[in-house]
Amino acid sequence: MGKMSYIHYLCEKEDRNGLIEEVGTDMADGFLEAHKTIRKNKENKAYKKLNEIVDKSLKAYKKAFVGKDCVICGEKITPDPISGWEHGCNAQPVEEGECCHKCDKEVVLPARLTEYYSRLTTKVTE
Numbered sequence: 001m002g003k004m005s006y007i008h009y010l011c012e013k014e015d016r017n018g019l020i021e022e023v024g025t026d027m028a029d030g031f032l033e034a035h036k037t038i039r040k041n042k043e044n045k046a047y048k049k050l051n052e053i054v055d056k057s058l059k060a061y062k063k064a065f066v067g068k069d070c071v072i073c074g075e076k077i078t079p080d081p082i083s084g085w086e087h088g089c090n091a092q093p094v095e096e097g098e099c100c101h102k103c104d105k106e107v108v109l110p111a112r113l114t115e116y117y118s119r120l121t122t123k124v125t126e
């Protein structure tokens with residue numbers, strides 16, 4: 001499974017922040033826009049093949065990650081109680097891989113915020 005599967009997956013759940021982390025802001029918006037166009041034109045013949053490719057890619061991602069253990073606490077990743085999203089969350093910058101929703105809220109988000117603020121602070125003091 002290549003990186004593209006992960007990018008499709010981020011597009012599918014419209015995780016702009018996750019995409020920015022992967023490919024940078026400019027490309028993230030490009031990917032999101034392209035993904036939306038592909039999905040919107042599902043019935044259009046020209047986009048049919050592209051939709052198939054995206055679906056295949058998402059399936060590959062699902063196969064690789066559903067039912068995985070959280071890379072932070074080691075618990076099985078369960079569907080999000082609110083959104084029903086059955087995959088884990090991107091554990092970056094804490095760990096490489098997928099973490100559960102609990103760790104996402106309690107560990108990863110605070111870590112991202114800390115990183116974000118330290119970057120801001122660096123910018124200000126430069």
Ligand SMILES: [Zn+2]
Pocket residue numbers: 070071072073074075099100101102103104
């Ligand atoms: Zn966890």
